Amino acid sequence: MLMQRPSGIAGVTVIALILLAAAIGALAPPYDPTMVDFTTRLSPPSSAHWLGTDEWGRDVLSRLLSGTAVTVAVAGLTTLLVTISGALLGAFSGLAGGWLDRCVVALMDAFLAFPALVLAIAMTAVLAGSSLAPVVALGVAYLPYMVRVVRAHVLTLRGRDFIAASRVMGNSPAYTLLRHVIPNTVAPVLVMSTSLFGWALLAESALSFLGLGLAPPAASWGGMLADSRNYFADAPWLALAPGIAISGALLGINLFGDFCRDYFDRKTKD
Amino acid sequence: MSQQRDPILSVEGLCIATRDGTRIVDDVSFRLGAGQVGALVGQSGSGKTSIGRAILRLLSPGLAITGGAIRFDGHDLATASVAVMRGLRGRRIGAVFQEPMISLNPSLTVGRQMMEALLRHERITPRDARERCLDMLRRVRIADPDRCFGEYPGKFSGGMRQRFMLASVLTTRPALLIADEPTTALDAVIRKEIMDQMLDLTRELGTSVLIVSHDLAMLSQYSDIATVLHQGRVVEQGDTRDILLRPRTDYMRGFVAALPRRVEAAPTGAGARPLIKVQGLDVAFPLKRRTFFSPHRTLRAVKDVSFDIAKGEVVAVVGESGSGKTSIGRALVGLNRATAGSFARTDGPHLKAGGAEWRMPGVQMVFQDQHSSLDPQMTLEQLVAEPLRHDPSMSAAQRLDRARDILAEVGLPGGFAKRYSHELSGGQRQRVGIARAVVARPSLIVADEPVSALDVGVQRQVLDLMMRMRDAYGLSYLFISHDLSVVEEIADRVLVMYRGRIVESGPRDAIFDRPHHPYTRRLLEATPRIFPGGGDSYELAVPPTIAVPAPAGHAYHEPGEGDDDAPLAMITIDGRHQVLCRALT
Known part of the structure; x- marks a missing residue:
């Protein structure tokens, strides 16, 4: 199945590359990403510095790899947080119905009224200082999307007779939720999580571009892009490296998301 | 098929x-x-619907006419x-489909939709078109056509919508009407x-009708000639009653033999002690308020339904x-909350309405929609084992x-245990x-309409299975x-529901x-039933019912709105x- 779909292969490859880069960046970057060396300031790509160096003489490849680790960690944790809390909240809300459901929906709609990035910026300001600030900020910003998807799916499931059958057997609501509802929401949740990972990655880059990510000496894609603006004419590689990383990663993740959706569609239609 | 008249529609070697x-x-x-009124008959998958759609050239995407000709009007x-x-389409050939709920556009008024074809195909002023449509609505016996004309389809019942469909299709006086499971x-x-109504009207207008249906008994009352299809091929053609009542081919003999019909009642111990007693059951649903x-x-x-069921008895x-029959079943299994009444087992608990849903031990349910009643993520053995998890x-x-033993017993042995429900046919799912x-x-x-969605042959197998299970385990069925x-065929006793009340109950x-x-009586007179004749032949009849005066001092009560205070009694x-x-006062 995977091998028959070029977009699936491309997506998986890109995601594997990102994870590999993050691992190298976190464990063994070629140079210390924060090491300043004015002798090699703004040098173009060479055999010593494959992607060149920046205005402080730091190795761009090492900074890119270490930035990947940060970005992937933030995006991954955000996705995990949103997926688990969103799926549970959405499933609970859809199953409970009544005023509980209405409260959850109203709250989520209130969050949705703000653009996710604006909400995340506001949250970061509130949580400033904590290294988990971007994760929490993005998590809150994206939670409503997951809740809505899961809740809508649960509402259609709730009308299906196998949920009624579970009640007839005398199963408790909690058991019905865990055994019958959650497993049947895995497909839409996975597809949504993949998109979320992409959004979170982009949003983390945007936050650090605006200087709201990790504090300056640490590397991040958005931060590198922001720094590169002053030297764009003389050192275009500074902008190209994080730019290509961001767009390539997003493209790969979206391809993988499309593949997931097609896969589950076909499986359920079967 | 011999025909004196020139054919208006002639399908030749269609593939x-x-x-x-x-x-x-x-x-x-x-x-x-x-x-003439013709019929295309067959079970699901026989290709009958595709032929009807091919004549309209509205085949679903992925299907194509690959050979043959469909001659109509010189084309x-x-x-x-x-x-x-x-x-x-719409002018010379009209079509009525099965789902009146989805074949009318919910966001256009009935009138707009009816006038559409007329205005499209004829030089006619909107005023005249309106008159023609209103006239047609009167002819399908719609009480207040002027009011209906401006309403949206969502307001009406399925029967009314099908009437609108019929009226709007016939306003252009087409030469051919295709009615797919109408x-x-x-x-x-x-x-x-x-x-x-459909056939009175088409006779009046001289319209030929091609009915596509699986219901041979219904067709034999209305259609002159029939073509029976099986897996895309013609099995038998000819006079509809002949085909049904004197089947010549093995396929038709099997088909007719599988139709449900009365069998001699097995002795089920009439007068045996009831096992289940339901008293004064009421189920009420809150209606949505229009404003806060x-x-x-x-x-x-x-409303106030009482009955009992003995061990091994089938009560239908x-x-x-909308008569409330499903609500009764769902209340007994705890899916609806009873608002009044009691539910007791003579050998066990006595449950009273009020508070939570009833949870009576030893009561299970079979659903109508086999597709939706099985969790798609579970294997058959997991599905069947699930009710046992409360047995420590x-x-x-x-x-x-x-679970595997029972699966084998219902005819799904060995390898089926590890399969998923979407790999099964409708009949197999109902076995699960x-x-x-x-x-x-x-x-x-x-069992809520357990065989209604199944083809005749499969329906026969599932009914037989249900009866076998009753004999093996001493089950009772509602x-x-x-x-x-x-x-x-299968009931020992019957409860006739109408507008929430049991109007008559008694042995089958x-x-x-x-x-x-x-x-x-109305219900029975609307249902043609099949009776064995001599040898291989059958009789199809609607035995006339005889009006019997009500017991002295009483009048039969027709439930309706606002009758809740009348002193009623069975x-x-x-x-x-009982009735x-x-x-009478």
Whole structure:
């Protein structure tokens, strides 16, 4: 199945590359990403510095790899947080119905009224200082999307007779939720999580571009892009490296998301 | 097929294939004369619907006409241009489909939709078009056509919508009407009304009708000639009654033999001690308030219903949709909350309404929609083992063992255990539903229309299985159905529901042979039933019912709105045969 779909292969490859880069960046970057060396300031790509160096003489490849680790960690944790809390909240809300459901929906709609990035910026300001600030900020910003998807799916499931059958057997609501509802929401949740990972990655880059990510000496894609603006004419590689990383990663993740959706569609239609 | 009249529609060697070349209709030919009523008959997958759609050139994407000709009005519809087809559809060929709920556009008024075809195809002023449509609505006996004209379809019942469809299709006086399962979604009484109206009208207009249906008994009342299809091929062609009542081919003999019909009642210990007693059951649903300030209102779906069921007995609940029959079943299994009444086992708990849903041990359910009642993420053995999880004496492995045993018993042995429900056919899924209901050895199974969605042959197998399970495990069934012929075959006793009340109850033979209540009689008269004749032949008849005066001092009560205060009583006719009456004062 995977091998028959070029977009699936491309997506998986890109995601594997990102994870590999993050691992190298976190464990063994070629140079210390924060090491300043004015002798090699703004040098173009060479055999010593494959992607060149920046205005402080730091190795761009090492900074890119270490930035990947940060970005992937933030995006991954955000996705995990949103997926688990969103799926549970959405499933609970859809199953409970009544005023509980209405409260959850109203709250989520209130969050949705703000653009996710604006909400995340506001949250970061509130949580400033904590290294988990971007994760929490993005998590809150994206939670409503997951809740809505899961809740809508649960509402259609709730009308299906196998949920009624579970009640007839005398199963408790909690058991019905865990055994019958959650497993049947895995497909839409996975597809949504993949998109979320992409959004979170982009949003983390945007936050650090605006200087709201990790504090300056640490590397991040958005931060590198922001720094590169002053030297764009003389050192275009500074902008190209994080730019290509961001767009390539997003493209790969979206391809993988499309593949997931097609896969589950076909499986359920079967 | 011999025909004196020139055929108006002539299908010659029609082939329809899917994209990968599988022929789903193979070399089908038939002819339909002017003013004649023809039928395409077959089970699901026989290709009948595709032929109907091919004539309209509205085949679903992925299907294509690969051979043959469809002659109509001097055109070959198999190859006619899109422009020609557009001119024919709606003007010369009309179509009515099964789902009146989805074939009308919910966001346009009934009138707008009716006038569409007229304004499109004829030089006519909107005023005249409106008059023609109103006239047609009157002819399909719609009480207040002017008011209906400006309403949206959502306001009306399925029967009314099908009437609108019919009226709007016939306003252009087409030469050919294609009716694809036009009444399958409707109740018996309404079905008969609509079919009668459809054929009266088309006779008047001289329109030929091609009915596509699986219901041979219904067709034999209305159609002159029939073409029977099986897996895309013609099995038999000819006079409809002949085909049904004197089947010549093996296929038709098997088909007719599988139709449900009355069998001699097995001795079930009439008068045996009841096992289940339901007293004064009421089920009410809160209605949505139109505004926040509107008063709370409720809909009483079930009103003061009492009955009992003995061990091993099959008690059928019949009635039209909305009569409350499903609500009774769902209340007993705890899916609806009873608002009044009690539910007792003579050997166990006595549950009273109020508070939570009823949870009676030993009661299971079989659902109508086999597709939606099985969790798609579970294997068959997991599905069937699930009801056993409340039995602490069994280990997980023992539960799966038992599940596999029951699966084998319902005819899904060995390798089926590890499969998923989407790999099965409709009939197989319903077997899984029955296995799941039976596995925990319940004493009562509530079966809500368990065979209504199945083809005749499969329906026969599932009914046989249900009866075998009853004999093997001493089960009782509350069998909810709108299909009187199935009920006539398997029920020991029948409860006739109408507008939330039981209007008549009694042993099967009493209800079918000596109905008293006017509603029961209407119901029976709307249902043609099949009786064995001599040898291989059969009789199809609607035995006339005889009006019996109500017991002295009483009048039969027809439930309706605002009758909740009338002093009503179930008056005994004889033995256990009872009918709903109102005391005359």
